[in-house]
Amino acid sequence: MTTTAQFLPAPPLFSPVAHNWKLAILAGLVVSAVAIVLFPAKLSLGVAGAMAALIAAAFTVNAYRRRYYGGLLVAPAIAVLFVMNIFPLLWSLGLSFFAYQSNNQSIRFVGLNNYIKVLTNDIAAPANWDALINTGMFVVFTVALQMITGFLLAMLFAKQFPLRKYLLILVLTPMMLSVVASGVFFSYYYDPTFGILSYVMGEITGNQFILMDNKLGAVAGIVFTDAWMWAPFVMLLVLAGLVSVPKYLYEAAAIDRVSKPRQFWTITFPYIRGLLMLALLFRTIEAFKLYDLVYILIRGGQDTKTIAYLITEIANEQNKTSEGAALSYVILFMVIVLTNLYLYLANRRNKGA
Amino acid sequence: MTIMTKMKGAATAFSFAALMSVGGASLASAEDVTLTMAVPDWPPTRIMKKFFDEQYKPKSGNTVKLEVDFIPWPDFYTRVNASLTSGEQKYNFIVSDSQWLGAFVEGGYFRKINDLLDADPDFMATFKTIHPNPLNAYSTYPHKTENYYGFPQFPDVLVNFARADIICHDEEQKNFQAKYGKKLPCTGEELDAMTWDDFKNVGEFFQRKKGDMLAGKPAEDDFYGIAFQAGKGYDFSSMQINGFIWQMGGDTWDETKAPQGQAEGVVNSPAAVEALTKYLDLIQYMPPVAKTGTMDIFVSDQLFREGKVAMNIDWIGLGEASLAADSKVKDKLVFGQMPGTMGADGKMIRWSNIGGQPFVLTTWTTESQTKEAVDFVKWWLSNDIQHQFAAGGGQSAVKAVYEDPKYVTYRPWNRAWAPQLEWQKDVWHVPQFFELLTQQQDQFDLAITGKQDAKTTLDNIAKFQQDKLKEVGLIE
Structure with missing residues (x-):
């Protein structure tokens, strides 16, 4: 029974059987194209939607008849992913090749012009490069600070001490707060009139202290807030690695009188290296998207505009949709290259070790 | 059989699509x-x-x-x-x-x-x-x-929110008279008669450190004379700066003169540069948050309500908040028109950006x-x-x-x-509004935080507007 089902022959292209997905795709494309030409936008969208449903139905029947149940089980997830994620992604990629502003219903194909503009235009490009350099700076500083603090915190919490459980909850709290809440909290914290930071610094130095009146201070403020929120995340990952190290390895090392630093490098580190890499990857990708704190704390002032901030300005406020899309894809490309570089280096090290 | 299955599937898909499109429309009868x-x-x-x-x-x-x-x-x-x-x-x-x-x-x-x-x-x-x-x-x-x-x-419109308990205090009045040879404005009418120079004097006069005497008592905290919007967000500096520029004989790019009206030479005219310089000159007397470029209309309003400044220029729309129960100044208020600039003929010029x-x-x-x-x-x-x-x-x-x-x-x-309605103007209603505004706010922010002078700022703004508006055909 299974054999016949699994070797169900592919039907000829024009055979009207329910599992003929090739025919469904062909029919869907033809009908949609005709609908787009003949009907108003709303109706043709409905027709195209119906055709997509038809194709999906054909695929489902096909999978069912071939007993391909695994595929059937993941299909709903893939459908949601496609509708919510992949389709908008492809749509915006398409938009980046058109001159399109969302508040103006005209659209025109311009090829690579948007990409050329965001990279070379004498007004747009310098702002983009500036924002890119700022983003790079934030990525390096925030990730470095989070990794170091998170790692040290994990080393601390790997040991047993009184009140450890409660302190751990306290340290993890910032990660669970919304970014906006933390941002507003820190904007008061840094405020020169109401804030405690300026108050304490003023008492110590006797001069008025304004953290955010220069770029260094503004960057420090943002980096600190970001690290405050996300160092616990790194800590959590590293801590998971630390507690998984078998105790007997340390006991054996102690018997062999291996020094503490050597114990760390030869026993502990190999266990947490993968998790550290993972934390680094997550935080780097996130850091590339830094927008909220820059907006809440300083409104992109003191030359702190990041690329995400700039894209929001261009695409959301100024409605230059396709230009924003082009810039986004440039960044996406960079992030993909960078993460792959990470993974490549990590794997090479693994093999070397 | 297989054809039936397919048709069933198609019918389901169609009815699903139909349901989706109907669900969005509102069901309104003539009565509702x-x-x-x-x-x-x-x-x-x-x-x-x-x-x-x-x-x-x-x-x-x-x-x-x-x-x-x-x-x-x-x-x-x-x-x-x-x-x-x-x-x-x-x-x-x-x-x-x-x-x-x-x-x-x-x-x-x-x-x-x-x-x-x-x-x-x-x-x-x-x-x-x-x-x-x-x-x-x-x-x-x-x-x-x-x-x-x-x-x-x-x-x-923008008005002057002032603290009567501070500016009408006898001792402050006496000291101000001695220092500037002018009466410290106290009533609404006296506030109306203020120029930006008077406003600057108030700013300079009321800079008090914690513990200094303020209206007969030691100040509980640092106190400042003046505040107005000088923030980078939305339009939170342009709306104030435009008033300065118009009052002092400068102009912004005038959309009613398009496409002949220019941006270069108008936006960065010497009068406009002088006006912006005057605006920037007042920042030093304001609460220190102004130096970070985040002093927007809500921040200056909060500082005023918390009792940290003597005078604040802000929108009437925020007036209600200053009377609210949590306002520390709710029973000490006096209001006047936004300060003006004295014209050569001795008449007050009061242009302001409408809100x-x-x-x-x-x-x-x-x-x-x-x-x-x-x-x-x-x-x-x-x-x-x-x-x-x-x-x-x-x-x-x-x-x-x-x-x-x-x-x-x-x-x-x-x-x-x-009285202020007569003096209200507005800037650009053109579709490029947001691009013009963002660039201008960025440039003003650089000036407010002390990164560049008024001339460079307005030159940059003028050049950007000229290029942008030329590109879209609003300047010939």
Whole structure:
């Protein structure tokens, strides 16, 4: 029974059987194209939607008849992913090749012009490069600070001490707060009139202290807030690695009188290296998207505009949709290259070790 | 069998698609009309909703429901912009900032209302009693032509919020007189007569450290003389700087002169540079947060309510907050007009950038909805309701209302309202508004935080505007 089902022959292209997905795709494309030409936008969208449903139905029947149940089980997830994620992604990629502003219903194909503009235009490009350099700076500083603090915190919490459980909850709290809440909290914290930071610094130095009146201070403020929120995340990952190290390895090392630093490098580190890499990857990708704190704390002032901030300005406020899309894809490309570089280096090290 | 399965599948898919498209449409019968409205969340719109629910009886006899989305100010533009440009066609009525008109009229979202006015002489008559300055700013696109789009929802101007307990204190009065040879302004009339130089003196005079004497008592905290908007967000410096520039004989790019009017040479004229320099010169006397470029209208308002400054220039729309229970200065207030610049002929020049918002109708609003909306607007702009609105903390731009002697008794700042209406102007309603604004705010921020001087700032702005507006054909 299974054999016949699994070797169900592919039907000829024009055979009207329910599992003929090739025919469904062909029919869907033809009908949609005709609908787009003949009907108003709303109706043709409905027709195209119906055709997509038809194709999906054909695929489902096909999978069912071939007993391909695994595929059937993941299909709903893939459908949601496609509708919510992949389709908008492809749509915006398409938009980046058109001159399109969302508040103006005209659209025109311009090829690579948007990409050329965001990279070379004498007004747009310098702002983009500036924002890119700022983003790079934030990525390096925030990730470095989070990794170091998170790692040290994990080393601390790997040991047993009184009140450890409660302190751990306290340290993890910032990660669970919304970014906006933390941002507003820190904007008061840094405020020169109401804030405690300026108050304490003023008492110590006797001069008025304004953290955010220069770029260094503004960057420090943002980096600190970001690290405050996300160092616990790194800590959590590293801590998971630390507690998984078998105790007997340390006991054996102690018997062999291996020094503490050597114990760390030869026993502990190999266990947490993968998790550290993972934390680094997550935080780097996130850091590339830094927008909220820059907006809440300083409104992109003191030359702190990041690329995400700039894209929001261009695409959301100024409605230059396709230009924003082009810039986004440039960044996406960079992030993909960078993460792959990470993974490549990590794997090479693994093999070397 | 297989054909049947396929047809069944297709039928299901079709009915599903049909269901989706029907689900979005609203089901309104002739008797039930729902008007959906997007408004910023603050007292002027809350009052409007309250009046509607409590008092409004539609003349048509239909049941009219007003569904209002109250959106926080900082998100307001983004949310409205997203709703309009996504094509969801959710709102019939939108409270729009005056400068958005161009972008959304050109996009085909805002409905022209000339036909409604022409069809209804009553309505036209009410409409024409609105002061021409707010009317032009809130309603016309292209600016100052007879193409109408909006009705004033809440008109707004900048006024001087001052602390009577500080500035009227005898000792402060005496010391100020001794130092500057002039009386420290104390009453509303004296505040009205202030120039920016007087304002600067107040700023310099009231710089007190914690523990210094302030109005007969040691100050509990650092205290500052003056504050006004100098923030990078939205339009939180342009709206103040424009007033300086116009008062001192400079100009912004004038959209009514397009395409002959230029930006270069106008925006960065010597008078404009002088005006910006004067504005920047005052920053040093303001609370230190100004140096970070985040002193927006809400921050300066909060500093004032917390009792940290003697005088604050801010929108009347925020006045209600200064009287609220949590305001530390609620019983110590005096209000005057925004300071002016003394002209060569000895007359005060008071140009200022108008604030406030019109509400507009959207193009997809149905005929019956439009009819109800117009009835509602007529009711809203009727004298009785405008009086009640003003008494509840709003403002009215309807002549018969603000000229009524009762008007100034409603709120302490109302005395500064009518005289200032004559001096209100507005900037760009062109579709490129947001690009012009963002670039200008970025440049002003560099000047406010001390990164570049007034000349460079205005040169950069002028060059950007010239290039941008030339590109879109608004400058020849």
